[in-house]
Amino acid sequence: MTVQDICTCMEEFAPLSLQESWDNSGLAVGLPQQDVRKVLITVDINEAVVEEAVECGAQMIVGHHPITLSGVRRLTGASEAERTLTAAVAGKIAIYVAHTNMDAAEGGVSHRMAQKLGLNDVQVLARRGNTLRKLVVYIPKSHLSGVREALFEAGAGHTGNYDCCGYETEGKGMFRALPGARPFAGKPGERHTETEIRFETVFPSHLQSAILAALFKTHPYEEIAYDIYALRNESPTGLGVTGQLPSPMDEQAFLRLLKDVFHVPLLRHTRLHGKDVRKVALCGGSGSSLLPDALHSRADVYVTADFKYHQFADAEKDILIADIGHFESEQFTMEIFYDILTKKNPTFAVQISQVNTNPINCL
């Protein structure tokens, strides 16, 4: 396997187009053609995990949390991120991150949490809206394939489990080049008609600049006729899930189940309502911003992490909140990575990190 093979394997499961605009998922360190004989998997990537990779003979780390979201401007060892990156480069360890794309992927972080709790009828909690755009561009027939392939390469045309999605109709485009123009076809001062293809495709809004760069690089016209539409379609993917317990449980029993399944040392929750839990909303990691979605879903309990004091107080009348801890909620992400990397090649060496990267300790 090469670094690129591992990236492809991960992205077939969780395409990078699913990541949030502020995220930094994907290949962080390493050359795509580098050989990989062993992968170390982890939730967090720090200096100790890189050392572990070197010691156990792994050439690549696959982790959940990006080493940095804000970027690194120098490598002087002044921060954990700088030390981690320096150690990875020195140890020739490639690093791949699957963060919010793994949260949003079908079968991703929250889906695995639901599976661990034995939930049925699992649905996405917060579908994404206003993230999809449509590009319509008029391309001279002779240049269709070059422009189209560049747009796909830049991430356009990806929908669910399909890529290279587009639509083409042939028609006649016309223009008259004015003095000073250098037209692709026709003569200045004369109206020209060109056989063009109207090509339509969709893309996530955060890829717009990359997609327009690919368009401008490959389209032969001086002035390209193109339209971008904001779509109101909801994406079938999103963050968090809801699901039904196989049979109702009282709240205490459900909280004990959470403690056992997620190995929670300290479970923080709002006051009990004295009713059974049937429908569960959950989100791996810091999911407090999805509380309105959990309320809207009419779930009996919302399981996530990193709730603030006032959020507990504001929600206590409406829903039972169970804050099980950030690391605890995402620990099974390592199982997802393991399954992805061994599915096609069961003998490929994949090791789960033994470093405890959870920065939160409980007394």
Ligand SMILES: [Zn+2]
């Ligand atoms: Zn997280």
